[in-house]
Amino acid sequence: MHVYPLTFEPIYKEKIWGGRNLDRLFGRALPEGELIGESWELADLTNGVSVVASGPSKGATLTELTTDMGGALLGGARPQPGGRFPLLLKLLDANDTLSLQVHPDAAAVANMGGDAALKTECWYIVESRDGYIYKGVRKGVTPERFRRAIETDTCQDVVVRFDVAAGDFHYLPAGTVHALCEGVVVAEVQTPSDTTYRVTDWGRGREVHVEQSIQCIHFAPPSGDVPGAAGDTLLATDFFTVARREVTGGATFVLPSGRCTALMMLSAEGPAAVGYDNDGGGEAPVGAGDTVLLPAALVGARLRSHGPCSFLEIALPEG
Numbered sequence: 001m002h003v004y005p006l007t008f009e010p011i012y013k014e015k016i017w018g019g020r021n022l023d024r025l026f027g028r029a030l031p032e033g034e035l036i037g038e039s040w041e042l043a044d045l046t047n048g049v050s051v052v053a054s055g056p057s058k059g060a061t062l063t064e065l066t067t068d069m070g071g072a073l074l075g076g077a078r079p080q081p082g083g084r085f086p087l088l089l090k091l092l093d094a095n096d097t098l099s100l101q102v103h104p105d106a107a108a109v110a111n112m113g114g115d116a117a118l119k120t121e122c123w124y125i126v127e128s129r130d131g132y133i134y135k136g137v138r139k140g141v142t143p144e145r146f147r148r149a150i151e152t153d154t155c156q157d158v159v160v161r162f163d164v165a166a167g168d169f170h171y172l173p174a175g176t177v178h179a180l181c182e183g184v185v186v187a188e189v190q191t192p193s194d195t196t197y198r199v200t201d202w203g204r205g206r207e208v209h210v211e212q213s214i215q216c217i218h219f220a221p222p223s224g225d226v227p228g229a230a231g232d233t234l235l236a237t238d239f240f241t242v243a244r245r246e247v248t249g250g251a252t253f254v255l256p257s258g259r260c261t262a263l264m265m266l267s268a269e270g271p272a273a274v275g276y277d278n279d280g281g282g283e284a285p286v287g288a289g290d291t292v293l294l295p296a297a298l299v300g301a302r303l304r305s306h307g308p309c310s311f312l313e314i315a316l317p318e319g
Contacts, residue, residue, distance in 0.1 A: 002057060003072060005274045005284040005301070006065070006293040008050035011040035016204065019095035021185055025127060026091075026289025038092055041291035042262055044085035045194055055284075075259045075296030077316035080192055087240060087316060089262060089291055090188040091126070097181040099206065100134060100155050100199040101213075105174035108216045109195075118174050121190030122235055122242060124312055125168040126266060131183035134159045136176055136222030143214055150210055155200045160222060169234045169244075171226045175218035187264050189314050191239050243313045247272075247305045255301035260316045261294045263303070270307030276300055 012030060015037025022028040022039055030036050042062070043050050050062040057065065065073055066085045080086050103119030104112060123133070134156070137146065141158045149158045159177055162170070164184060172178050177199060180186065197209035197216060228236025235242045247253045249270065255261065263274070265288050273283040274292055277300035286292055286303070294301050303311070 001069065001072065002055070003278045003295050003297045004055055004276060004282065005298065006055070006057065006295065007053045007284065007290065008042060008062070008293070009053045011043060011048045011050065012036045013038035013040065013048075017094055017096035017098050019093045021093045021095070021127070022091060022289070025185065026287075028289065035095070036093060038090050040088070040090050041264065042085070042087060042089040042293060044080070044192060045088070047194060069295060072297040073260060073295045074316065076318035077260050078319070084192065086192060087262065087314065088190045088192040089264060089314065090190070091289070092180060092186045092188055094131070094180045094182060094184045097202060098179050099201040099208075100159065100177060100179045101196050102177045102199060102216045103174050103193065103195055103197070104216045105218075108175070112212065112215065115195070117193035117195045119191055119193035119195055120174045120237065120239060121172045121188055123170045123172065123180070123186040123188055124234070124242075124244070124266075125164045125166055125170075125184060125186055127166055127185040128164045128168075129183035132161055132163045132181050133170065133184065134161055134177070134179040134181065135170060135172065136160045136178070137217065137219050139221045141219065143217075143219060146217070146219070147210070147214060150200055150208075153200065153203065169226070171235055175216055176222065177213075177217050187266070187312060189240060189242055189312070238317060240317070241315045244310065245313050246310045247303060247308065249305060249307040251305065253303045253305075255294060255303055256313070256315060257299065257301055258296055259318065260296045262314045263292045263294065264312040264314065265290045265292075266310045266312065268305060268307065268309040270305065272303060272305040272307075272309050275302050275304055
């Protein structure tokens, strides 16, 4: 079994609110003529499974790696039911406002049953062209007031707007009503679920899920508290930990070992590579916009950069 830094073919999702900014920012060869709203960088869902892009495991799916490698990939982390990988990473490009939406927490999933699955996520703002987001319900808004806002197409009056800039970070625990708005590109880290209930689609005519949404929404203003945030660590939850790292030009950054970790490269001024010592050692080139999965059994993992670079370091929990 070969253990090395893993990269995957992106899974592009065309969206009515999407654009072409992943090409401009990261040199992506996007499908011609399509408005790409999402690039699934690391995914193991029934409607999208990542495939290894290079190396000895080229062509293998993330599902297969999770089963075949076991602890060598996951360390002490646990797979999802069915043996699937327990993390979903995306890049989102919003050229129009997304639907106002909500994802269920554990209590809502238990009440609703069916195929619903808990979904907690966070956004790191990669670029903002005078953009903003909606996050959370305004103080004093009740379910009845919220329902009236849906019926009268005034939902923007009952949710909280945040103007955002590159480098901002927002935690969106399950139950938080939210929308990504025009002019924003984000790196999204989330639990592996695609359960989404639309509160409103701003008149575009797509299906909305009013009753399910009302059951899921947490009717309290966002607190601003981010669990585990300290120093470089932006967020620490039971599902994943997110830290932002910076490396100066010519420096080598020692990466975690013994723990399954993903890197989402935010910037890289010049060549950069992830080195490792397994099987005689080697290096995997990385650049801005790349996502790299580091198996727990990777030995001597380090990032070497000829110029300044920055990245998100996302680690799975142990046990």
